[in-house]
Amino acid sequence: MSRIGKNPVALPSGVEVKVSxxxxxxxxxxxxxxxxxxxxxxxxxxxxxxxxxERPTDQKRHRAIHGLYRSLINNMVQGVTEGYTLSLELxxxxxxxxxxxxxxxxxxxYSHPIMFVIxxxxxxxxxxxxxxxxxxxxxxxxxxxxxxxxxxIKALRKPEPYKxxxxxxxxxxxxxxxxxxxxx
Numbered sequence: 001m002s003r004i005g006k007n008p009v010a011l012p013s014g015v016e017v018k019v020s021x022x023x024x025x026x027x028x029x030x031x032x033x034x035x036x037x038x039x040x041x042x043x044x045x046x047x048x049x050x051x052x053x054e055r056p057t058d059q060k061r062h063r064a065i066h067g068l069y070r071s072l073i074n075n076m077v078q079g080v081t082e083g084y085t086l087s088l089e090l091x092x093x094x095x096x097x098x099x100x101x102x103x104x105x106x107x108x109x110y111s112h113p114i115m116f117v118i119x120x121x122x123x124x125x126x127x128x129x130x131x132x133x134x135x136x137x138x139x140x141x142x143x144x145x146x147x148x149x150x151x152x153i154k155a156l157r158k159p160e161p162y163k164x165x166x167x168x169x170x171x172x173x174x175x176x177x178x179x180x181x182x183x184x
Contacts, residue, residue, distance in 0.1 A: 004067035004070055004071060005053060005055070005067040006052075007070065008050040008051060008052045009050060009051040009053075009070065009073055010049070010050055011046075011049050011050060011051060012077070012081055014029060015077055015081060016028040016029070017046055017051055017077075019044045019046070022037075023038045023039070023040050023042070023044070024036070024038070025037075025038055025044055025073055025076070027076040027077055027079075029077070029079075029080025029081050029141075030080070030081065031080050031081070031082075031083050032080055032141045033080070034076040034079060034080060034141060034142060036072050036073065036076060038053075038069050038073075039069065041055065041056055041062060041065075042054065042055055042056075042065065042069055043056075044073070051073060051077075053069050053070040053073065075143045075144075078143075079140075079141040079142060079143055083139055083140065083141050084139070084141070084142075084143045085137060085138065085146075086137075086138045086147065086150045086169065087135055087136065087137050087138075087169065087170040088136040088150060088154060088168065088169060088170070089133045089134070089135055089136075089168055089169070089170050090106075090108070090133055090134045090135075090136070090166075090167055091159065091164055091165055091166060091167075091168060092108070092157075092165035092166065094107060095107060095108055095133075095134060095157075096128070097126045097128070097134045097135075097136050098128075099118075099125070102117060102118045102119075102120060102124060103116070103117055103118070104116040104124060104126070104136070106153075106156065106157075108156060108157040108167070109157070109165075114156055116152075116153060116156070118138075118149060119145065119149065121140055121142060121145055122138050122139070122140040122145060122146055122149050123138070124136070124137075124138060125137040125139070135170065136153065138150055153167060154166075154167045154168070154169070159172075159174045161174070161176055161177045162176060162177055162179055163176070
């Protein structure tokens with residue numbers, strides 16, 4: 001058995017889970033509703049405030065998707081109860097971030113400002129405090145979506161290995177290289 005797949009998903013109070021005939025799991029909570037299509041070979045059972053995902057055989061394909069769908073459903077339950085937040089920091093002289101609604105405007109040392117449209121499902125907040133690096137906070141109930149948006153923003157100016165300038169996650173450590181050294 002898959003160690004992850006065999007663990008039941010605890011359903012907190014206020015979370016409603018429905019499984020349709022076409023194997024689509026719908027999770028509804030205080031923050032919103034999420035849907036996930038589950039492979040037709042797997043069965044999803046809801047019993048006594050917990051949800052379990054079961055596989056029919058020990059084939060390699062069934063073992064591979066067993067833990068995956070259990071994790072996806074667990075992420076949906078956690079998303080509709082607590083939500084997910086990712087924070088990015090801008091490191092570099094003159095790097096700035098501001099937003100107007102869902103439009104993120106970035107100054108990243110290029111000759112032009114970069115405009116980035118954030119999906120409606122993701123809540124955007126920019127924080128600029130004196131003496132600290134500008135920060136971008138992304139909040140959503142969908143873990144995959146907030147991670148994808150954060151990765152796209154980070155790809156606009158990846159941290160470079162010599163000075164560490166660029167966009168990085170809060171708390172992320174960048175391994176810096178040593179520059180040219182003088183002759184002896």
